[in-house]
Amino acid sequence: MKKIFILMFACMVMFACGNKQKDVAKEEIPQNTVLVLYYSQTGATASVANQLKSSMNADIEEIICENPYSGDFEATIERCKKEQEKGEIPAIKPIKADVQKYDIIFLGYPIWFGTYASPIASLLENANLEGKMIVPFCTFGSGGLESSTEDLKARLPRSVIMEGFGIRNARLSYLQDELNDFLVRNGYLQGEVEALPDFNVQDELSEADKKVFHEACDGYQFPLGTPTSVSKRYTSKGTEYRFITRNSDDVMSSKMTVYIELRNEKNAKAEFTKVVR
Ligand SMILES: Cc1cc2nc3c(=O)[nH]c(=O)nc-3n(C[C@H](O)[C@H](O)[C@H](O)COP(=O)(O)O)c2cc1C
Known part of the structure; x- marks a missing residue:
């Protein structure tokens, strides 16, 4: 795919993973294909997924629950609580894409209870993402990219979990700009992006x-x-x-x-x- 810099990925993967996973990345990069795989209950994450698909010229697949969540916030909270009490995760329909043929998987989800939504837990049970390069992306009411990324790293220790993209659902009007900045900044797309200064020292409030x-x-x-x-x-x-x-x-x-x-x-x-x- 024209816009991706293979060498840059190799460097990023080596940097992210250390020598342990170097060979995995080397094998995967030459194929150079991208899959956007996502779950979305109410459409916010779907809009990020679709933007990614067109920006990256990627294949896309939605994760569908056998018994879909209702879309109602309170009802979903209730159902999730019951599932958690019983130690259950929701059944999902089999994934059609052959994940093994992709070099990079953009894995998208809404944040539920500070981490990836439970249909992603089901995906991780069913699909073999071992050793893949995964770029998390998510939408949330207030936050959860960092914690969900840590949870993915713990759940998939042999995969390469890259820095992810997250956006509040209340700020989707900035999606196109912010996603483009993220893709350029991380070397997935060609282009120019402003170098960001560090935050200055933490100080008293005025x-x-x-x-x-x-x-x-x-x-x-x-x-x-x-x-x-x-x-x-x-x-x-x-x-x-x-x-x-x-x-x-x-x-x-x-x-x-x-x-x-x-x-x-x-x-x-x-x-x-x-x-x-
Ligand atoms: C069961 C449930 C739990 C949620 N937990 C969180 C949370 O812990 N933190 C947060 O910022 N947003 C939380 N949210 C809000 C969703 O992450 C947010 O609405 C998201 O953009 C929905 O994405 P979607 O439209 O793709 O389903 C929760 C929503 C639901 C339904």
């Missing part, structure tokens, strides 16, 4: 910082804690904030990292982009 935090987070359905410090970086799009928050309501006083973007456009409102728990 009144203006607090205002940004409240503007971005107060309307969200779940509490995102009280901000205790902030760091920033400045890009051509605007200012990115990284707030550390504490949730004093819970016994553990748990810590969260809340990322917020305030774009340069006139009248732009601060929006949180992800929460890392």
